[in-house]
Amino acid sequence: MQTVQLESRRMHTLVFHVQNNHGVLQRITGIFSRRGLYLTQFYFNGRPNGLTEVQVSFEADERMREHIERQIEKLLDLVP
Amino acid sequence: MNGSQALIESMRAQGQKTLFGIPGGAVLPLYDALSQQSDVRHVFTRHEQGAVHAAQGFARASGQTGVCIGTSGPGATNLVTGIADAYMDSTNIIALMGQVPSQLLGKDAFQETDVFSMTLPLTKHSFKVMQASQFPSVVKSAYRIANTGRPGPVAIEMTKDALTAPVTEWGDRELALNYYVPSEPNQDKIRQAALMLLEAERPMMLAGGGVTIANAGAEFTALAEALMCFAATTITAKGVIPGDHPLCLGQLGMHGRQVTNHAIANCDVLLAVGTRFSDRITGRIESFAPHAKVIHVDIDPSEFNKNVDAFLAIAADAKPGLKELLRHVLAAQRSDRSKAWREKVKELDRQCSCDIARDEVPIRAERVIHELNRHLPENAIVCTEVGHHQMYATHFFKSRKPRHFITSAGAGTMGFGLPAAIGAKAAKPEQPVIDVGSEGSLVMVCQEMATAVTEKLPVSVCNLNNGWYAIVKQWQKLFYDGRYIASKLGDVPDWVKLTESFGGRALRVTRPSELGDAIKEAARSEELFLLDVITDSSDAGMPLVPPLGSNTEMALGQSCPTVERNYFGVR
Numbered sequence: 001m002q003t004v005q006l007e008s009r010r011m012h013t014l015v016f017h018v019q020n021n022h023g024v025l026q027r028i029t030g031i032f033s034r035r036g037l038y039l040t041q042f043y044f045n046g047r048p049n050g051l052t053e054v055q056v057s058f059e060a061d062e063r064m065r066e067h068i069e070r071q072i073e074k075l076l077d078l079v080p
Numbered sequence: 081m082n083g084s085q086a087l088i089e090s091m092r093a094q095g096q097k098t099l100f101g102i103p104g105g106a107v108l109p110l111y112d113a114l115s116q117q118s119d120v121r122h123v124f125t126r127h128e129q130g131a132v133h134a135a136q137g138f139a140r141a142s143g144q145t146g147v148c149i150g151t152s153g154p155g156a157t158n159l160v161t162g163i164a165d166a167y168m169d170s171t172n173i174i175a176l177m178g179q180v181p182s183q184l185l186g187k188d189a190f191q192e193t194d195v196f197s198m199t200l201p202l203t204k205h206s207f208k209v210m211q212a213s214q215f216p217s218v219v220k221s222a223y224r225i226a227n228t229g230r231p232g233p234v235a236i237e238m239t240k241d242a243l244t245a246p247v248t249e250w251g252d253r254e255l256a257l258n259y260y261v262p263s264e265p266n267q268d269k270i271r272q273a274a275l276m277l278l279e280a281e282r283p284m285m286l287a288g289g290g291v292t293i294a295n296a297g298a299e300f301t302a303l304a305e306a307l308m309c310f311a312a313t314t315i316t317a318k319g320v321i322p323g324d325h326p327l328c329l330g331q332l333g334m335h336g337r338q339v340t341n342h343a344i345a346n347c348d349v350l351l352a353v354g355t356r357f358s359d360r361i362t363g364r365i366e367s368f369a370p371h372a373k374v375i376h377v378d379i380d381p382s383e384f385n386k387n388v389d390a391f392l393a394i395a396a397d398a399k400p401g402l403k404e405l406l407r408h409v410l411a412a413q414r415s416d417r418s419k420a421w422r423e424k425v426k427e428l429d430r431q432c433s434c435d436i437a438r439d440e441v442p443i444r445a446e447r448v449i450h451e452l453n454r455h456l457p458e459n460a461i462v463c464t465e466v467g468h469h470q471m472y473a474t475h476f477f478k479s480r481k482p483r484h485f486i487t488s489a490g491a492g493t494m495g496f497g498l499p500a501a502i503g504a505k506a507a508k509p510e511q512p513v514i515d516v517g518s519e520g521s522l523v524m525v526c527q528e529m530a531t532a533v534t535e536k537l538p539v540s541v542c543n544l545n546n547g548w549y550a551i552v553k554q555w556q557k558l559f560y561d562g563r564y565i566a567s568k569l570g571d572v573p574d575w576v577k578l579t580e581s582f583g584g585r586a587l588r589v590t591r592p593s594e595l596g597d598a599i600k601e602a603a604r605s606e607e608l609f610l611l612d613v614i615t616d617s618s619d620a621g622m623p624l625v626p627p628l629g630s631n632t633e634m635a636l637g638q639s640c641p642t643v644e645r646n647y648f649g650v651r
């Protein structure tokens with residue numbers, strides 16, 4: 001997974017790939033909403049059941065960013 | 081072969097022998113297929129919540145996957161609490177949820193609820209099956225997900241047409257998913273951890289549910305012995321080191337023992353295995369083990385630095401992790417730098433003992449647990465409901481083996497215990513199973529007594545009947561100036577009559593002296609048996625850390641011993 005740091009110190013963008021299975025989008029957004037975070041940008045591009053690129057941007061401190069990355073790494077739909 | 085038969089065949093291939101559930105329109109094809117075979121037993125519960133908790137009890141007692149079934153709509157939504165509970169306690173269950181035929185999806189058809197989406201945040205993974213041919217590979221993948229890495233619940237939503245359509249081609253290849261890949265514990269870190277533990281002046285060990293799940297109780301105990309190190313256990317780890325082992329300090333945290341909380345607060349190295357450091361364990365996080373370098377061993381790296389910062393984080397299954405640590409510790413020269421600490425903790429442990437054999441009437445909760453300690457056979461499986469009785473049981477009951485104490489820990493679901501006991505009995509029919517409960521929780525699931533009787537899964541219930549939501553009463557007393565509301569239950573129902581009406585046997589116990597024989601009878605009983613023990617609703621015997629308070633600032637019940645503070649001379 002690739003992390004891009006934007007100008008704002010607390011703004012993060014994660015770029016990763018998933019398999020476009022049922023519910024994958026909800027699982028990803030749920031990681032954020034559950035923790036009371038807001039997504040500020042979201043990009044999702046793929047085919048049904050196929051490889052899909054995801055980019056998410058959000059504001060969080062370092063500790064939370066790391067925690068979010070660990071959660072994304074656990075997604076069964078992730079294509080590492 | 082149709083989808084339903086393929087589903088059953090796929091579960092049978094995984095070794096599944098028991099399912100728990102309730103039928104309904106959307107899953108009737110599955111039930112019809114179940115009726116045509118005898119390899120897999122279906123236990124007919126009386127509420128879907130009973131089915132899912134039974135599946136949890138089955139899984140936690142045996143380690144094998146628990147499976148439950150609910151029909152579309154309300155049947156499946158009734159499973160949701162148990163799925164959430166299993167997620168919190170990392171329990172390997174699979175929930176089969178009915179759904180309307182796929183051509184009706186999104187049409188607000190009868191009993192159409194989007195249970196797939198509902199369960200997404202509560203599962204490790206959820207599948208939506210809309211074609212019969214998907215079953216073999218989905219089921220195989222579901223078992224792998226539920227059981228590998230950090231276990232957890234998997235939900236499978238199945239449209240009715242998927243259950244009825246013919247399976248033309250059998251393909252059971254696992255789906256390509258990001259499964260857990262086991263990794264060997266990092267040897268450098270293990271070596272460093274062993275060294276830290278050997279050189280510590282004030283070492284402590286802490287076991288969480290991960291040690292239970294990994295079946296690593298023997299390794300955990302052996303390591304404690306090799307290090308001569310005291311160990312605390314969370315409530316999902318009860319029994320991984322025998323409760324009466326001289327090195328076992330038992331429960332920590334909110335309702336933990338004073339000595340255990342003090343020891344953790346003063347240790348200099350803390351080895352924590354398979355625990356997520358929940359708030360109920362840590363209390364105010366800043367004052368949790370403030371002097372300790374924490375060595376955190378966990379199979380799930382997302383737990384590292386989540387609640388407690390790790391000095392050393394070792395990603396590993398508890399069993400190989402502990403084995404490797406033990407190997408290094410045994411091979412090392414030891415200088416025994418922790419002797420003084422051990423003496424101090426021992427002294428504190430002595431101070432931290434209260435009289436739990438008290439004779440009052442109504443019977444004190446701790447007396448009931450004391451008698452359970454004395455009279456339950458060692459192989460008895462104890463389940464609990466949720467409330468004060470649960471905290472008394474986790475605090476005072478001495479479990480001697482892992483997987484023999486089953487309680488809803490992370491979710492704290494009232495009504496968990498009775499169905500979990502039924503599930504545990506289905507998994508371990510040769511062992512006595514007893515639910516230590518209380519009437520507030522029990523009345524939420526008392527219909528499962530019918531399951532115990534008709535399905536011939538004879539469990540016992542020890543009902544600490546105190547007429548209140550005793551734990552709510554305590555909080556209202558301590559934190560809301562005794563303004564009691566919605567916590568007094570009164571003396572309905574009559575539990576003896578209720579049990580008898582379900583076809584079980586029951587005995588009312590009002591005096592402490594009657595407890596011993598009654599418990600022995602319950603443990604021996606080959607039919608549903610309830611002890612209605614009339615108990616005191618006070619909190620006199622239980623220490624408590626106020627929510628988000630510091631673990632060393634416990635509010636003491638009247639009969640709690642006072643354990644010296646700052647005994648260790650560490651600030």
Ligand SMILES: Cc1ncc(C[n+]2csc(CCOP(=O)(O)OP(=O)(O)O)c2C)c(N)n1
Pocket residue numbers: 465466467468469470492493494517518519520521522544546548549550551552
């Ligand atoms: C399903 C559910 N609803 C509400 C609660 C909140 N709650 C926690 S303990 C408790 C009372 C438990 O009463 P009882 O089972 O009689 O146990 P006691 O405290 O009397 O031992 C309540 C209402 C809960 N944990 N679970």
